[in-house]
Amino acid sequence: xxxxxxxxxxxxxxxxxxxxxxxxxxxxxxxxxxxxxxxxxxxxxxxxxxxxxxxxxxxxxxxxxxxxxxxxxxxxxxxxxxxxxxxxxxxxxxxxxxxxxxxxxxxxxxxxxxxxxxxxxxxxxxxxxxxxxxxxxxxxxxxxxxxxxxxxxxxxxxxxxxxxxxxxxx
Amino acid sequence: xxxxxxxxxxxxxxxxxxxxxxxxxxxxxxxxxxxxxxxxxxxxxxxxxxxxxxxxxxxxxxxxxxxxxxxxxxxxxxxxxxxxxxxxxxxxxxxxxxxxxxxxxxxxxxxxxxxxxxxxxxxxxxxxxxxxxxxxxxxxxxxxxxxxxxxxxxxxxxxxxxxxxxxxxxxxxxxxxxxxxxxxxxxxxxxxxxxxxxxxxxxxxxxxxxxxxxxxxxxxxxxxxxxxxxxxxxxxxxxxxxxxxxxxxxxxxxxxxxxxxxxxxxxxxxxxxxxxxxxxxxxxxxxxxxxxxxxxxxxxxxxxxxxxxxxxxxxxxxxxxxxxxxxxxxxxxxxxxxxxxxxxxxxxxxxxxxxxxxxx
Numbered sequence: 001x002x003x004x005x006x007x008x009x010x011x012x013x014x015x016x017x018x019x020x021x022x023x024x025x026x027x028x029x030x031x032x033x034x035x036x037x038x039x040x041x042x043x044x045x046x047x048x049x050x051x052x053x054x055x056x057x058x059x060x061x062x063x064x065x066x067x068x069x070x071x072x073x074x075x076x077x078x079x080x081x082x083x084x085x086x087x088x089x090x091x092x093x094x095x096x097x098x099x100x101x102x103x104x105x106x107x108x109x110x111x112x113x114x115x116x117x118x119x120x121x122x123x124x125x126x127x128x129x130x131x132x133x134x135x136x137x138x139x140x141x142x143x144x145x146x147x148x149x150x151x152x153x154x155x156x157x158x159x160x161x162x163x164x165x166x167x168x169x170x
Numbered sequence: 171x172x173x174x175x176x177x178x179x180x181x182x183x184x185x186x187x188x189x190x191x192x193x194x195x196x197x198x199x200x201x202x203x204x205x206x207x208x209x210x211x212x213x214x215x216x217x218x219x220x221x222x223x224x225x226x227x228x229x230x231x232x233x234x235x236x237x238x239x240x241x242x243x244x245x246x247x248x249x250x251x252x253x254x255x256x257x258x259x260x261x262x263x264x265x266x267x268x269x270x271x272x273x274x275x276x277x278x279x280x281x282x283x284x285x286x287x288x289x290x291x292x293x294x295x296x297x298x299x300x301x302x303x304x305x306x307x308x309x310x311x312x313x314x315x316x317x318x319x320x321x322x323x324x325x326x327x328x329x330x331x332x333x334x335x336x337x338x339x340x341x342x343x344x345x346x347x348x349x350x351x352x353x354x355x356x357x358x359x360x361x362x363x364x365x366x367x368x369x370x371x372x373x374x375x376x377x378x379x380x381x382x383x384x385x386x387x388x389x390x391x392x393x394x395x396x397x398x399x400x401x402x403x404x405x406x407x408x409x410x411x412x413x414x415x416x417x418x419x420x421x422x423x424x425x426x427x428x429x430x431x432x433x434x435x436x437x438x439x440x441x442x443x444x445x446x447x448x449x450x451x452x453x454x455x456x457x458x459x460x461x462x463x464x465x466x467x468x469x470x471x472x473x474x475x476x477x478x479x480x481x482x483x484x485x486x487x488x489x490x491x492x493x494x495x496x497x498x499x500x501x502x503x504x505x506x507x508x509x510x511x512x513x514x515x516x517x518x519x520x521x522x523x524x525x526x527x528x529x530x
Contacts, residue, residue, distance in 0.1 A: 041365075046369070052373050
């Protein structure tokens with residue numbers, strides 16, 4: 001009986017990884033946890049930042065000579081736009097607060113007007129009653145109203161004639 | 171005339187294309203080099219507020235909200251917003267909205283050079299409070315649930331302790347470091363004596379994502395750099411695995427710059443001076459005291475997390491004044507606490523259940 005076995009690169013890769021990963025990991029973790037590693041990292045970081053800082057200065061000086069805006073200058077414009085937007089946001093918030101207050105005030109105003117309306121109705125009613133009692137003897141309801149109406153009409157006519165006379169004088 | 175019999179060579183070439191190894195290599199090359207990236211962040215959303223690059227999203231506004239307490243999610247400054255809404259069927263946001271929760275997310279946007287002076291103070295005192303007010307106004311709710319992931323959770327905890335007057339009912343923190351006394355390898359690398367923090371921020375402005383990513387990958391270089399490709403080669407014929415692999419790689423390699431001043435503050439006040447847990451942190455002149463937190467607390471840590479170690483997370487529960495507080499430990503890594511099979515089957519439902527129980 002013959003048995004053929006094919007070579008499987010992926011299985012081999014996985015096996016190698018699984019068998020060696022923990023050993024590698026432990027060794028690397030040991031190194032990463034040492035103070036000397038942090039010190040070396042700091043040195044590399046310092047050199048990189050020195051190089052980057054130098055590059056930043058060169059670029060800025062070139063842009064200045066070429067009369068072109070630097071990244072900081074463009075960012076400043078963006079900041080101005082953001083500030084305006086912030087103010088808009090503040091205004092929106094204030095409007096929300098004010099809207100609430102205004103609606104309360106309008107409600108109070110409505111109530112006040114209603115009360116005033118009712119009071120005026122009462123005044124008119126009282127006025128009408130007093131006119132009726134002055135001009136007509138108490139007989140029946142019908143003539144009283146007629147008399148009151150007549151006296152109101154007479155007053156209106158007098159007012160109209162007075163206005164006409166004034167206009168004629170002009 | 172000379173004739174060559176190429177039949178055998180042709181047969182060999184034909185057999186070669188059928189070889190399993192060759193097919194695997196071909197697919198592996200496609201996945202790494204030419205396949206399209208998966209579309210992330212697909213849950214429908216609307217923008218309800220913007221400020222600078224920040225946007226506040228409301229998810230699935232058309233779905234009926236059966237839970238009255240809205241949830242505001244806040245993630246780390248170096249991630250993109252889709253990490254909590256990775257893919258349909260693999261999204262914490264989708265899971266919560268489908269269960270009737272009203273979910274909002276604060277998207278930090280990508281900082282530009284003009285944002286290099288933004289401090290954590292600005293994000294915590296100017297952005298988060300307004301977002302909370304907008305959420306309360308939009309949802310017409312009386313209380314709110316805050317959910318922070320990673321560094322976003324640390325910021326959320328600081329915010330909650332600074333604003334005890336706000337109606338924050340629930341606080342959920344996912345792998346959010348609080349105690350930086352022993353931050354693993356970071357404590358060694360960020361040693362004040364060697365790490366050039368000021369020079370770095372002054373020179374670079376915003377800290378490029380690659381620098382942050384380099385630090386994270388160095389925590390376990392072999393398993394972070396070689397490991398994913400070994401797993402991919404082994405299971406490249408499994409399309410579902412390939413999709414999840416691509417999603418994970420997109421998450422890990424698709425970050426944004428860290429605003430310079432925030433980075434300076436994050437490294438100095440947290441990693442180097444460990445101020446937060448010791449009540450020494452000052453944000454815009456106000457002392458941060460974690461004991462001011464009274465909201466119901468769900469604090470989640472992951473046993474295999476090497477970015478936010480479990481012992482950095484647990485001490486919060488001893489500091490807060492909350493009567494209802496839970497420390498929930500899961501057997502995942504830093505990313506797989508939010509995405510992947512375990513997150514979908516166990517963690518998302520656990521969070522949803524906790525929120526529902528504490529929102530009645």
